[in-house]
Amino acid sequence: MKLLLCSLPLVLAASVAFAAAPVENVSGKKHPNIAAAQHLSEQAYKKISEAQQANEWDMDGHAAKAKDLLDQVNRELKAAAEAANKNHK
Numbered sequence: 001m002k003l004l005l006c007s008l009p010l011v012l013a014a015s016v017a018f019a020a021a022p023v024e025n026v027s028g029k030k031h032p033n034i035a036a037a038q039h040l041s042e043q044a045y046k047k048i049s050e051a052q053q054a055n056e057w058d059m060d061g062h063a064a065k066a067k068d069l070l071d072q073v074n075r076e077l078k079a080a081a082e083a084a085n086k087n088h089k
Contacts, residue, residue: 022074
């Protein structure tokens with residue numbers, strides 16, 4: 001049981017490594033609202049990272065899951081902007 005508890009921080013740290021930090025890759029000129037949403041998702045990701053560090057990663061994996069979801073949000077926002085570009089030539 002102690003081995004399991006000792007390895008938990010390593011597992012949580014590894015799960016954080018898989019979540020890519022959101023990037024701002026949508027044109028603010030073409031899609032100001034989508035770009036703003038993407039910026040907010042990046043800010044949320046950074047705040048979650050700060051919370052993880054402050055709590056020594058002891059959040060039962062919920063913060064890591066939130067970061068994964070923010071990465072997904074970022075990818076969907078990029079896809080939305082690309083779809084808008086394609087549909088409005």
